Structures are given as structure tokens and as C-alpha cells.
Amino acid sequence: MAALKRVVDSRWLFHRDISRTSASRFFKTSSSCRTVMPAWVIDKYGGNDVLRFTKDARFPIINYPNEVIVKVCAAGLNPIDVSMRGGYGASTMSMKRDPLNLKQKENEFPLILGRDVSGVIMECGLDVKYFRERDEVWAAIPPWKHGSLAEFVVLSANEVSLKPKSLSHAEAAAIPYxxxxxxxxxxxxxxxxxxxxxxxxxxxxxxxxxxxxxxxxxxxxxxxxxxxxxxxxxxxxxxxxxxxxxxxxxxxxxxxxxxxxxxxxxxxxxxxxxxxxxxxxxxxxxxxxxxxxxxxxxxxxxxxxxxxxxxxxxxxxxxxxxxxxxxxxxxxxxGFFAPSGPALDEIREMVDAGQIHAVVEETFTFAQVPQAFAKVENGHARGKTVVQIDKWDT
Ligand SMILES: NC(=O)c1ccc[n+]([C@@H]2O[C@H](COP(=O)([O-])OP(=O)(O)OC[C@H]3O[C@@H](n4cnc5c(N)ncnc54)[C@H](OP(=O)(O)O)[C@@H]3O)[C@@H](O)[C@H]2O)c1
Structure with a gap:
């Protein structure tokens, strides 16, 4: 059943070449009038001191009809976040974000890191059939997209999966990447x-x-x-x-x-x-x-x-x-990371069957993101480092 619905979601591929302006007719009106959100960003590459907290990061928008906006409850950190903070992969990521190099450096910074997310869907593009608003989801975020160290993140529905019911958000954020x-x-x-x-x-x-x-x-x-x-x-x-x-x-x-x-x-x-x-x-x-x-x-x-x-x-x-x-x-x-909602669907079944457990070594608050980076940078991991962004209040 899940696979069938995922096929419907994959229709976005046919819309990929539409421009932002013409695409807007495919989307629901945003439920949020917000234009900014809290996030940890970097404005240049470097050590931990380049991490900056702001309440004015750009609120994510749905650019394609298969996208969803997720309210982040917990984010997971990985060694690639530390490497990317220092500029690792910058050429390839810039090319993926802006293949024709039209905006050059313009959309590189401020950059939001964080590759794992567990959260709640706030808004769906019009082609999204498999998910609904308020669904609890998890995802691994491709490194060329803005990450999860923010209140909200926008993702393709094909990258997202329903979160295992047996895990808290903090536990779920330890797994996707x-x-x-x-x-x-x-x-x-x-x-x-x-x-x-x-x-x-x-x-x-x-x-x-x-x-x-x-x-x-x-x-x-x-x-x-x-x-x-x-x-x-x-x-x-x-x-x-x-x-x-x-x-x-x-x-x-x-x-x-x-x-x-x-x-x-x-x-x-x-x-x-x-x-x-x-x-x-x-x-x-x-x-x-x-x-x-x-x-x-x-x-x-x-x-x-x-x-x-x-x-x-x-x-x-x-x-x-x-x-x-x-x-x-x-x-x-x-071997390379590959974002995949369908793979996470299968992993969810193993998690909810008790075959796979989240291995959270340490959890940090949103205010402690620099400490979380320092922990990952220190190496000797025994499982995963997680940042609790928000407790979702129904
Ligand atoms: N290609 C990709 O797309 C991709 C995706 C994800 C990860 N990666 C890479 O895969 C590697 C592992 O990622 P990760 O997230 O698991 O990293 P991690 O959480 O930092 O874990 C690395 C683990 O390796 C142990 N270790 C260090 N040196 C070792 C050695 N010589 N022999 C055996 N164990 C050793 C460390 O513990 P001790 O130091 O205490 O022994 C630590 O537990 C990283 O290099 C990461 O960049 C690549």
C-alpha cells in the first residue's frame, strides 16, 4: 500500500522544470504567514565559532508540489555536519543547489546544518498524497538542502517517512541519516x-x-x-x-x-x-x-x-x-548516503518490531548546538548525538 501511494507522490518528477512563479499555482496557500524562524546558521566556513543562533532565519517555502514543510522536534548530528561547517563538499553542494550558477554565492549562506529530522508535517504541496498535515515523520536531509537545526525544514515527500510509533522524536532523530x-x-x-x-x-x-x-x-x-x-x-x-x-x-x-x-x-x-x-x-x-x-x-x-x-x-x-x-x-x-523515504518505511517496520533500537549517546537542547557539534567533533562516538529542538504541543 505504501509503495502504491509513493508512486503517486513521484509525480513531482514531471513538474521539476517548472519555474518558481509558474509553480505557485500547484500549491495550497501557506497556513503560516511567518517569514522568519529560529535556527542555528553559519555565514562562513570554519570552527565551532561560526555557528550563530538567529531568530530571523528565512522561513522555508514549498517550491515544488511534492514538498512538505516539517516542524522540527529533534535533529540528529553526523560527522558530515562538522565537516560541512568547515567547508567540506562546498563545491558539490553549491552546484546541486544552483546548477547553472545563476546566483553564485548568494544562496550558500546563511546555511543551516543538521541532516536528521524527526518532527510533524505542517504543510503539504498539492501533489502530496501519502502524507497529511500533523503526521509525525522522520527523514534524512540531503546535504545540499538546508538542515534540521531550525524550527522548520522543507523536504521532498519522497525523502520523508512516517516516524516509528515506538520511538520518541529524540530517538527517531538518531536514525535516518x-x-x-x-x-x-x-x-x-x-x-x-x-x-x-x-x-x-x-x-x-x-x-x-x-x-x-x-x-x-x-x-x-x-x-x-x-x-x-x-x-x-x-x-x-x-x-x-x-x-x-x-x-x-x-x-x-x-x-x-x-x-x-x-x-x-x-x-x-x-x-x-x-x-x-x-x-x-x-x-x-x-x-x-x-x-x-x-x-x-x-x-x-x-x-x-x-x-x-x-x-x-x-x-x-x-x-x-x-x-x-x-x-x-x-x-x-x-558507498554513499542516499535520501530515501521508502527505505525509511522499511526501517520503521524493523524499529516498531523491536529489531532495531535508537542508540542515542547524548541529547542536547537547542541552546546547546555548539556543544553538540563539539561532542561529534571529539570523535569516539558510541551511537548518536541528538538535539531536542521543540516538544510538539498538540
Ligand atoms: N559516504 C557517505 O555518504 C557517508 C555517509 C555517512 C558516513 N560516512 C562516513 O563513515 C564514517 C563513519 O560514520 P559514523 O557516522 O559512523 O561516524 P561516527 O559516529 O563518528 O563513528 C566513528 C566510530 O569509529 C570508531 N573508530 C575510529 N577509528 C577506528 C578504527 N581504526 N577501527 C575501528 N573503529 C574506529 C570510533 O570510536 P573510537 O575512536 O573510540 O574507536 C567511532 O565509534 C565517517 O568517516 C563518515 O564520514 C560516509
Whole structure:
């Protein structure tokens, strides 16, 4: 049923080329006359000191008939928010926001960060059939859009999903970005599904952070055997989430104990760096086994070389690595976050069935956003950092 209604929502694709002015006839009249809202913004890239609280951030508007405005109850932070605060990905994000570069820097700042949202729909574009005002929803916000460290955010209905009933907003805000990234990496890139995981051996490099804690739970819900690397002091924590085997990466070169284990069907790499030198040797050769890394130089390349040269370099790098490992019988892949309401629909079912729990390490108030950034920047995550924006008052 959900899938059927999502097809109706996807009609927005046919309206994508309409201008803002001509598009206005597709929308309901805004229920709000507000033009400004409270938000944390940045006006330039830098350290934590560039975060600025304002009561006068521009109120989001519906630009396309498939969009919804969500009142933010809780926001989740991810390492990408800290990186974007410092300018990471700026070239690619500017290109996505303004493909023809018509406004140049004009719409880059003030920029609102925050990739996870749990909240309540306040207004729907006219093509939105799957959601109604006052629906409680969750979503992962693409990095080229304004984020959730604000009272309201505008999103495509295709990015949004009904929130799990079993979770509070603060808990729900801990899941969407890491969940849709994990889904994209394991399902879309890695080829795993709930029906083919039962006998698979999966290794997660970096199991104690946001992505790792979600990936362990999803893979265990699908019946995989899960091995995890993490610090010694996180061993009990990841075992509590279901990890079958844990290897302490702080005890010495981690590839040595891993090489003594049976080979794996898939390696999910949340760590990067030197891991590529040995992790592909841990895969079962000539069996379709895949190494999927989330730590890629794609945005560094476009930041350093510009869009065209950066993309050329990226394509050349990934193609040569994929070829190098293909002749050894294993698959080398890069995984990326992909916004997806339908993926969150499936994840909601696992959450409400008790198969996946929110792993909230620390919750901050809206006034404490700089402290929340400092927490994420400090690293050593054990799950997720969440900001409580507002308690929705019915
Ligand atoms: N490509 C994409 O679209 C995409 C999307 C999401 C995330 N990512 C990337 O994926 C990575 C993981 O994201 P995340 O949200 O899970 O980050 P996170 O919440 O900060 O977690 C990172 C975890 O890795 C652990 N760790 C650090 N070094 C390690 C090592 N050598 N071996 C094993 N564990 C180690 C850290 O704990 P200790 O330091 O205490 O060990 C921490 O628990 C980040 O680099 C992020 O940028 C990429």
C-alpha cells in the first residue's frame, strides 16, 4: 500500500522544470504567514565559532508540489555536519543547489546544518498524497538542502517517512541519516537483502559509531553473522547490539586477528585510510564478495579540483581500483548516503518490531548546538548525538 501511494507522490518528477512563479499555482496557500524562524546558521566556513543562533532565519517555502514543510522536534548530528561547517563538499553542494550558477554565492549562506529530522508535517504541496498535515515523520536531509537545526525544514515527500510509533522524536532523530547510508551501502551497493543475508558473513570496520551501531542491528535482524572492529572499551556495547564477534583495533594491527577468521561475504568500511590495503584480502574470492567503503575522496576531489576535474579524478580512481580487485575475484565499491523515504518505511517496520533500537549517546537542547557539534567533533562516538529542538504541543 505504501509503495502504491509513493508512486503517486513521484509525480513531482514531471513538474521539476517548472519555474518558481509558474509553480505557485500547484500549491495550497501557506497556513503560516511567518517569514522568519529560529535556527542555528553559519555565514562562513570554519570552527565551532561560526555557528550563530538567529531568530530571523528565512522561513522555508514549498517550491515544488511534492514538498512538505516539517516542524522540527529533534535533529540528529553526523560527522558530515562538522565537516560541512568547515567547508567540506562546498563545491558539490553549491552546484546541486544552483546548477547553472545563476546566483553564485548568494544562496550558500546563511546555511543551516543538521541532516536528521524527526518532527510533524505542517504543510503539504498539492501533489502530496501519502502524507497529511500533523503526521509525525522522520527523514534524512540531503546535504545540499538546508538542515534540521531550525524550527522548520522543507523536504521532498519522497525523502520523508512516517516516524516509528515506538520511538520518541529524540530517538527517531538518531536514525535516518545513518540508516539510509547503511541501506544505500549494504542493499543498493552491496546487494544484501533481508532474504539473502541468512548465511552471509559480514565484517563492519568501525562498529561503535552512528553507522556501525545501526548496521549491526539491521544485519542481525536479517540473520547475517556480524564481526565488528572497535575499541576495547566498546566491546560490550557492540555485543549488546548483536555483534557475534568483536575485534579490538587498539590491541595491535587489526588485520592479523581478522585474517585468522573465515573469509567474509561483505566488508563495510566506516574507517578508511590504510584499511583498503588489507580489507579486500579478507573477502571470499570468486564468490561475488564485496568491499564497500563509506570513506571516499569524492568531495575532497571536487573541493580541490572543481566539479569537472574532481569528478574525472574520482571516476578514474574508482574505476582503476575496481578493476585491480576484480582480477583478484572480489568487488571494490564506494558507498554513499542516499535520501530515501521508502527505505525509511522499511526501517520503521524493523524499529516498531523491536529489531532495531535508537542508540542515542547524548541529547542536547537547542541552546546547546555548539556543544553538540563539539561532542561529534571529539570523535569516539558510541551511537548518536541528538538535539531536542521543540516538544510538539498538540
Ligand atoms: N559516504 C557517505 O555518504 C557517508 C555517509 C555517512 C558516513 N560516512 C562516513 O563513515 C564514517 C563513519 O560514520 P559514523 O557516522 O559512523 O561516524 P561516527 O559516529 O563518528 O563513528 C566513528 C566510530 O569509529 C570508531 N573508530 C575510529 N577509528 C577506528 C578504527 N581504526 N577501527 C575501528 N573503529 C574506529 C570510533 O570510536 P573510537 O575512536 O573510540 O574507536 C567511532 O565509534 C565517517 O568517516 C563518515 O564520514 C560516509
Amino acid at each position: 545513518v540508516a539510509t547510508t547503511t541501506w544505500s551501502a549494504l542493499v543498493n551497493t552491496g546487494g544484501l537483502t533481508k532474504d539473502n543475508c541468512a548465511k552471509k558473513r559480514v565484517l563492519i570496520l568501525g562498529g561503535s559509531g552512528g553507522v556501525g551501531t545501526f548496521a549491526i542491528q539491521m544485519l542481525k535482524a536479517w540473520g547475517a553473522h556480524v564481526t565488528v572492529t572497535c575499541s576495547q572499551n566498546a566491546e560490550r556495547f557492540v555485543r549488546g547490539l548483536g555483534a557475534d564477534h568483536v575485534v579490538d583495533y587498539t590491541a595491535g594491527p587489526v588485520d592479523v586477528p581478522l585474517a585468522a577468521l573465515d573469509k567474509f561475504d561483505l566488508v563495510l568500511d566506516n574507517v578508511g585510510g590504510s584499511t583498503e590495503r588489507w580489507a579486500l584480502n579478507l573477502l571470499k574470492p570468486w564468490s561475488g564478495a564485496k568491499y564497500v567503503t563509506l570513506v571516499t575522496p569524492f568531495l575532497q576531489n571536487t573541493d580541490a579540483l572543481g566539479i569537472a576535474d574532481g569528478m574525472m579524478k574520482t571516476a578514474a580512481t574508482v574505476a582503476s581500483k575496481a578493476l585491480k580487485y576484480l582480477v583478484k575475484g572480489v568487488h571494490y565499491r564506494w
